[in-house]
Amino acid sequence: MLCIGTFCVGIYQSGTNYYRYAAADSMPGKESKAINGILSAGAIASIIGPVLATFFGTATNIEYEGSYYVVSVLAACAVIVLLALPKIQSPTPAHMRDKATASTTPNYPALLTRPRFVLGATISFVASFVMVLVMSGAPIVLESTFSQNAQTRMVAMQLHMVGMYLPTLFAIFIFHKKNSEMAQALTGLIIGMLGTVVALAASASYAVTLDLLLIGISWSLCYAAGSALLTKSYTESERSWARGVGELAPVLGQVLGSVLAGVLLAAGWKTVFVTVLAMIVCALIAMAGYRNKIKS
Secondary structure: OHHHHHHHHHHHHHHHOOHHHHHHHHOOOOHHHHHHHHHHOHHHHHHHHHHHHHHHOOOOOOOOHHHHHHHHHHHHHHHHHHHHOOOOOOOOOHHHOOHHHOOOOOOHHHHOOOHHHHHHHHHHHHHHHHHHHHHHHHHHHHHHOOOOOHHHHHHHHHHHHHHHHHHHHHHHHHOOOOOOHHHHHHHHHHHHHHHHHHHHHOOOHHHHHHHHHHHHHHHHHHHHHHHHHHHOOOOHHHHHHHHHHHHHHHHHHHHHHHHHHHHHHHOOHHHHHHHHHHHHHHHHHHHHHHHHHHHO
8 A cells, every 4th residue: 555655646746747847838938947936936845844744754653654644635735726726828938939840740769869858858867866866865874874863864854855946946046047057957966976975975974964955956956957958959849749758867867766775775875875976977978078069
């Protein structure tokens, strides 16, 4: 029942990922700003979420059962909000009006050769992989290796969640220029690298907690930038299928990070951070290779 329940929560969460695309469609030419804005709404949830999970996790006889009841209630509230929203027709972004290259038939090989799509997918994949890997492994490391109690682990996860969503609020004002996605992604990758180096260099709980915060910030900036690049890689008529292909990148990153977390932890907690560092380096190499192509 636990597996079925978490599977259903995963399906629910996959739908919420498309909110950022709806925001991008509503602000033609300002996709990056729109995506940063919609993701910044998670800042409140990042503070309240871990508190609710910890408080209600012990509210019933079965540990953590109450946390899932809270998720159900919050999901029901989200349905009510969505049903109350007016139906509007989003304007077509200017960069998607190119009828010359429009195609109603999926052309996957052509999509995979476009620099913006490849780089956007790469950044989204790496950011999601790193975030889920650290988020899944770090709490276990804090408990098993450094003997931290539930309260301390909750604070660490709060910092991680704040890092995941609050920076996008400031990114709206910092990375507001046109085609600033590359600068935003590069900033995110560097921050993620710094956090991982700290976790590797210092064998202490504070280093893991700091890495959680910095990896959260890294994901925030990279995920928004990668998503914005993806929205600029296809035409209007390609949107229905190209968007689904692009969404595979972060999803596969999350799946792979979740699956490998336990395996890497069994080999030693530093193995997790070595893997994270390697993935970030790969993303930096990809950015260096495609930067000039995107500018041209």
